[in-house]
Amino acid sequence: MMSWSTAAPAVSAAFLASLVEVVEAFTIVLAVATLRGWRPAALGTTAGLALLAGIVLLLGPLLDRVPIHSLQLAIGILLLLFGMGWLRKASLRAGGIIPLHDEDAIFAAETAELSGQVSRQQSKLHWVAAITALKAVLLEGLEVVFIVIAVGAGRGLLMPAGLGALAACALVLVVGAVIHRPLSRVPENSLKFGVGVMLSAFGVFWTGEGLGIAWPGQDLALLLFAALFLAAGLVGATLSRRIGVEITQ
Amino acid sequence: MTVFKEVVAELIGMFVGEKALTIAVLMVVATAGGLVDFAGVTPLVGGAVLLFGCLILFIESVCRSARAGAF
Numbered sequence: 585m586m587s588w589s590t591a592a593p594a595v596s597a598a599f600l601a602s603l604v605e606v607v608e609a610f611t612i613v614l615a616v617a618t619l620r621g622w623r624p625a626a627l628g629t630t631a632g633l634a635l636l637a638g639i640v641l642l643l644g645p646l647l648d649r650v651p652i653h654s655l656q657l658a659i660g661i662l663l664l665l666f667g668m669g670w671l672r673k674a675s676l677r678a679g680g681i682i683p684l685h686d687e688d689a690i691f692a693a694e695t696a697e698l699s700g701q702v703s704r705q706q707s708k709l710h711w712v713a714a715i716t717a718l719k720a721v722l723l724e725g726l727e728v729v730f731i732v733i734a735v736g737a738g739r740g741l742l743m744p745a746g747l748g749a750l751a752a753c754a755l756v757l758v759v760g761a762v763i764h765r766p767l768s769r770v771p772e773n774s775l776k777f778g779v780g781v782m783l784s785a786f787g788v789f790w791t792g793e794g795l796g797i798a799w800p801g802q803d804l805a806l807l808l809f810a811a812l813f814l815a816a817g818l819v820g821a822t823l824s825r826r827i828g829v830e831i832t833q
Numbered sequence: 834m835t836v837f838k839e840v841v842a843e844l845i846g847m848f849v850g851e852k853a854l855t856i857a858v859l860m861v862v863a864t865a866g867g868l869v870d871f872a873g874v875t876p877l878v879g880g881a882v883l884l885f886g887c888l889i890l891f892i893e894s895v896c897r898s899a900r901a902g903a904f
Contacts, residue, residue: 664862665855672898679895718836791865795865796870
């Protein structure tokens with residue numbers, strides 16, 4: 585039987601990671617809707633969601649056919665690469681080496697680019713807008729699907745992880761519908777930092793299990809791994825800030 | 834076709850943010866697996882190599898990127 589202590593890390597990782605991705609997709613869909621109206625935005629979003637559902641329905645059943653250790657190893661390695669990539673960027677952003685993610689700036693850039701495309705292709709303006717929304721939903725959605733599969737598949741937690749992702753979608757949609765502007769006040773880098781820590785910890789855990797390593801304390805080992813990656817992320821941010829100051833001097 | 838290419842590029846970019854880090858992480862995983870499967874080392878030693886190898890690689894990658902001044 586699934587316990588809350590087993591499901592909580594997977595659900596919270598899926599929720600927080602999905603929150604980041606959905607906020608990014610929402611910014612672009614909102615830019616499309618603001619410039620060209622809700623019709624092409626809704627069309628592109630629906631098409632993107634339908635494509636994502638098709639991918640999940642096509643590939644989902646294949647997961648049951650993969651031996652559990654091979655699945656854990658493959659997902660663990662992918663999670664390590666994905667999670668450490670997020671954590672690395674978040675550390676560099678926290679250290680001031682690369683700029684923070686700015687939803688207002690992305691909204692403005694996307695609106696300007698769409699305006700340019702629309703003026704060049706007046707007859708195709710609805711399609712340009714719809715395809716922009718489709719791409720945003722599909723690309724960010726693929727990351728959500730991967731995260732849900734990655735944190736859920738190894739222990740039969742696909743359903744709770746999926747519910748965590750759906751809750752993030754619902755939260756962004758409700759807040760977005762109310763304020764009707766880019767969700768720029770979401771502390772995206774802090775979220776990415778936290779999610780990078782959690783996904784990296786999951787990555788080490790699953791990779792180890794896939795290699796036949798029985799971690800002491802079983803699932804509790806995840807907490808130790810997360811603490812170590814958090815410390816590494818903070819050390820990375822401090823060192824990168826120091827290096828940045830030395831270079832500018 | 835452009836959308837398809839962008840999806841493929843995005844998928845690759847999800848896991849290969851920095852090539853050197855990706856290759857190094859894969860080598861650490863292979864080393865840990867080799868130690869457990871072929872060298873007859875206690876699995877926990879393989880686990881320690883995996884965990885601390887990834888942590889060291891992470892900090893090295895952040896410092897290297899900071900020195901380069903960009904990601």
